[in-house]
Amino acid sequence: MTQAPPKFEIFVVTAPGLEKPLAAEMREAGFKKPKMMPGGVRFRGNWQDVWRANLTLRGAVKVLARVASFQTMHLNQLEGLTADLPWRSFLRTDTPVRVDVVTQKSKIYHAGAAKERVEKGLRAALDVETTDDAPVTLKTRIDNNMVTFSLDTSGDSLHKRGFKAAVAKAPMRETMASMFLRQMEYDGTQTVLDPMCGSGTFVIEAAEIAAGLLPGRARAFAFEHLATFDAAIWADMRATDAQPASARFYGSDKDAGAIRMSQDNAERSGVSELCTFTHTSVGDLEAPDTAPGIVIVNPPYGTRIGDKKPLYALHASLGRALKERFTGWRVGLVTSDTGLAKSTGLPLETPFAPVAHGGLTVKLHTCQL
Structure with missing residues (x-):
C-alpha cells in the first residue's frame, strides 16, 4: 500500500480582515480544516496542497510552508540546531536562499545577528549560497524564544498574476x-x-x-526551485480548461x-x-x-x-x-x-x-x- 505523503502546517497569508472569506474559499476548494489566524489561515497538508493553494486560491497573498521549529535562547545554539535540520529534504544545493528574520520577546533580540547564524547553519548543512536576491526565501520567526522556519513557496505576492501590465493610480489588488x-x-x-x-x-x-x-495559471512560483517540486505532477495540476x-x-x-x-x-x-x-x-x-x-x-x-x-x-x-x-x-x-x-x-x-x-x-x- 502506498504511504500517504507526510503532512505539515501550511499558512496562507491574506490581508488582515479577510481571514474569514479566505477560510470559506479554502473549505470550498477542499482544503481540510482551515483555521483562521491573525493575517491568514492555517491548515495541514502536503507539498501538492502547497502547489494547489498557490495555483487556485484567489484570496491568498502568500503560501508559507512551516518546515521546522525549535526553542533556543543563544546564538550559538541557533546556528547549531539550524545546521542539524534535514534541509536537503526541502532545498537544492544549486539554488541560493534568502534568509529573513523577525524576532520579538526573545533572548535572541538582534535580527541581523540571528540572520548571520541561520545562514551559517544552512551553509554547514547544505553548502548552499545565501543571498538577498535569491529565488527562495526562508522566513525565520523567533517569538518567545521559539524559532519557526517557513519557506515562502509563492515568491512574488500572489496578487501579481502576470496579466495586469497597466494599473491605475490607486489599484485594488x-x-x-x-x-x-x-x-x-x-x-x-x-x-x-x-x-x-x-x-x-x-x-x-x-x-x-x-x-x-x-x-496562478500563467505565473512562476518559488516552490518550483525546491527539492520537493515535481514538474510532471505540477503540469497536470495546472492543465485546467476554461x-x-x-x-x-x-x-x-x-x-x-x-x-x-x-x-x-x-x-x-x-x-x-x-x-x-x-x-x-x-x-x-x-x-x-x-x-x-x-x-x-x-x-x-x-x-x-x-x-x-x-x-x-x-x-x-x-x-x-x-x-x-x-x-x-x-x-x-x-x-x-x-x-x-x-x-x-x-x-x-x-x-x-x-x-x-x-x-x-x-x-x-x-x-x-
Whole structure:
C-alpha cells in the first residue's frame, strides 16, 4: 500500500480582515480544516496542497510552508540546531536562499545577528549560497524564544498574476477584489458592474471566476526551485480548461485612459469577450440589459487623493444614479471614509470586518436596492 505523503502546517497569508472569506474559499476548494489566524489561515497538508493553494486560491497573498521549529535562547545554539535540520529534504544545493528574520520577546533580540547564524547553519548543512536576491526565501520567526522556519513557496505576492501590465493610480489588488466579491455573494453567475473601474480589477476578477480561470495559471512560483517540486505532477495540476460563462461584466470610468487600461488588461487575462468597458461618468451610468446583479466600486477617497471636498458630490451622483436605474441590484462600496459612503444616500451597512489596505483601513459597505 502506498504511504500517504507526510503532512505539515501550511499558512496562507491574506490581508488582515479577510481571514474569514479566505477560510470559506479554502473549505470550498477542499482544503481540510482551515483555521483562521491573525493575517491568514492555517491548515495541514502536503507539498501538492502547497502547489494547489498557490495555483487556485484567489484570496491568498502568500503560501508559507512551516518546515521546522525549535526553542533556543543563544546564538550559538541557533546556528547549531539550524545546521542539524534535514534541509536537503526541502532545498537544492544549486539554488541560493534568502534568509529573513523577525524576532520579538526573545533572548535572541538582534535580527541581523540571528540572520548571520541561520545562514551559517544552512551553509554547514547544505553548502548552499545565501543571498538577498535569491529565488527562495526562508522566513525565520523567533517569538518567545521559539524559532519557526517557513519557506515562502509563492515568491512574488500572489496578487501579481502576470496579466495586469497597466494599473491605475490607486489599484485594488486582485486578491482583495476576489474576497470582496465573495462577501458580496458573487458565485460566477451574476452580472458584475464597476462604475469607477480604474484598471478593471473587479470586472476582470469576476470574469475570470465565471470562466473558471485559475489565478496562478500563467505565473512562476518559488516552490518550483525546491527539492520537493515535481514538474510532471505540477503540469497536470495546472492543465485546467476554461468553462463557458453565461454572465457578462461591465466597467465604466470618466477617464478614457482607464478604459484603455482595462481593455488591455482584460485582453491579457483572456476574458475580453466577457467584458465591456465604457467611457462615461457616474452621473450618466445606465444599467446593462441583464437581470439585476452586483455593483461593486472602489471610489476615490480623500486620504488617497488629497482634497476630498469634491468627492462628496461624486458620491452623491453615484448614489442617485444607482437609486434611479439599478433597482434590484446589490451594491458594494469599498472606502476608508464613512462620511463619503453616507453621502451616496444609499442605505449602506457594514457587516464585514475592516481590512488593512495600503496603510489604510477600508470597509465594504453594502445594500440591496
